[in-house]
Amino acid sequence: MQDPQSHAPAAAPADRPAIEATGLVKTFFDPERGEVQAVRGLDLRCEYGEIFGLLGPNGAGKTTTLRMLAGILVPTDGHASIAGVDAARDPMGVRQRIGFLSGSTGLYPRLTARETLRYFGQLHGIAKGPLEERIEELVEVFQLHEFADGRCEALSTGQKQRVNIARAVVHDPEVLILDEPTTGLDIMAASDMIDFIESRRSSGRCVLFSTHILSEAERLCDRIGVVDHGRTLAVGTLQELRAETGQEWLGDVFKELVQRAAQESAPAS
Numbered sequence: 001m002q003d004p005q006s007h008a009p010a011a012a013p014a015d016r017p018a019i020e021a022t023g024l025v026k027t028f029f030d031p032e033r034g035e036v037q038a039v040r041g042l043d044l045r046c047e048y049g050e051i052f053g054l055l056g057p058n059g060a061g062k063t064t065t066l067r068m069l070a071g072i073l074v075p076t077d078g079h080a081s082i083a084g085v086d087a088a089r090d091p092m093g094v095r096q097r098i099g100f101l102s103g104s105t106g107l108y109p110r111l112t113a114r115e116t117l118r119y120f121g122q123l124h125g126i127a128k129g130p131l132e133e134r135i136e137e138l139v140e141v142f143q144l145h146e147f148a149d150g151r152c153e154a155l156s157t158g159q160k161q162r163v164n165i166a167r168a169v170v171h172d173p174e175v176l177i178l179d180e181p182t183t184g185l186d187i188m189a190a191s192d193m194i195d196f197i198e199s200r201r202s203s204g205r206c207v208l209f210s211t212h213i214l215s216e217a218e219r220l221c222d223r224i225g226v227v228d229h230g231r232t233l234a235v236g237t238l239q240e241l242r243a244e245t246g247q248e249w250l251g252d253v254f255k256e257l258v259q260r261a262a263q264e265s266a267p268a269s
Contacts, residue, residue, distance in 0.1 A: 016084050018175050018206030019046040019069060023078035026064050026230075038064040040230035041078070046206050048174070051197065053221035054210040055254055061230035062210040063102065066179050069208070070100040082175055096124065099168035102179035109153030113144050113163045116152060117170050124171035131170075138166040143192070157184035165193065176200060178209035182216065194220060214250045224250075226257045229265075233257045 026039040039061040046052040056062050067073040069080050071091030080087040083097045107116055117138060121131040139148050142162045147155055152163060161184050169176070181197070182190040197220055200207045211217055217224055218238060225235045234241055234257050242248060245256040 017045050018048045018050070019044065019052075019080075019082055019177075019208055021045075021065075021069060021078065021080040024065065024068055024075050024080060025077035026061075026068060026073060027076040038230055039068070039075075042227065042230060042232050044069075044208075044225060044232070044235075046208050048206050049201055049204050050222045051201050051207045051209070051220050053217040053224045054208065054227060055212075055214075055217060055224060056210075056227040057258065060228045062227060063179055064230075065227070066100075066102065066177050066208070066210060070098060070177050071095055072100075096171075097173055098175045098177055099171070099173040100177045101164055101168045101181055105164050105168075107152040107155075107160055107163060107167075110151055112149050112151055113155070113159075113166075114139070114148045116163055116167055120167050121170045126171060134170060134172075138170060141196070142166045158186055158189045161185055161193075162189065165196070174205055176205060176207045176209070178207065180211055181209055182211070182213065214254070218250050226254060228258050228261055231261070233261050 021042060021044040024039050024042040024044075025037065028036045028038055030036050042061070042065055044065070054062050054065070064073065068075050069082060069087060071082075071087045071094040074088050082094045085093040085097060087094050108119075111119065114135060117135045118131065121134060126134065139145060142165065144162060144166065147159055152160060155163065161181075165178075165181060168178075176197075178197070182193050185193060194216060197207055197209065201222070221238070223235060223237055224241060226233045226241070234244060236244065238250065238253075241253045241257075245253045247253045247256050
């Protein structure tokens with residue numbers, strides 16, 4: 001799933017990362033549990049030309065973190081910037097620079113796939129001629145031909161996911177934030193999606209994505225961040241994380257880091 005017409009972005013300033021978060025905190029109020037701290041002082045830095053994987057158990061704070069970085073949620077404390085734009089102060093500026101996809105991202109059921117791409121392209125201010133060319137490129141790249149003119153309400157889960165990722169990149173963003181992007185895809189579609197994510201690296205984009213599929217992280221990621229209970233447990237290349245834990249397989253590396261953190265936070269008996 002390659003994008004042959006993607007244009008390389010202007011050279012990024014050497015002193016500015018694509019994504020930078022410092023001390024991110026997000027607190028919610030739950031009627032039964034009271035105050036819940038979903039993210040606790042999380043730090044993160046992702047560079048252009050890098051694929052960064054975010055791993056963690058269910059409830060670790062991954063989705064909340066990605067939503068704060070995308071400007072959808074406002075942090076309770078801390079700071080986040082995307083391509084130099086403050087996510088809390090200028091969420092619209094952030095959305096112009098990112099492609100965001102989550103498991104809960106929906107489609108307008110009565111629009112066709114092609115109409116969906118046209119609608120979101122217009123929202124991003126793409127002129128009619130270039131937009132129609134871009135739509136046809138994406139139909140080709142994401143293999144939407146068979147259902148491009150069918151209403152989204154009639155599409156399968158995998159087909160909807162293809163349209164969703166095409167929608168997320170219609171404006172050719174410099175940063176992609178993807179929350180479990182292969183969810184609902186069959187083996188071939190998931191493989192195509194992985195190929196597409198991999199192609200973003202060579203085009204100088206930054207990709208931050210979360211996944212529960214460790215083979216995806218092993219194949220794709222330049223660096224991996226492991227989080228649990230809203231905190232960063234470790235960040236590094238796979239080789240660096242192997243050296244830190246003494247484990248070979250990523251699943252064992254992940255398990256070791258989470259168990260070690262649990263032991264360190266356990267009250268002394």
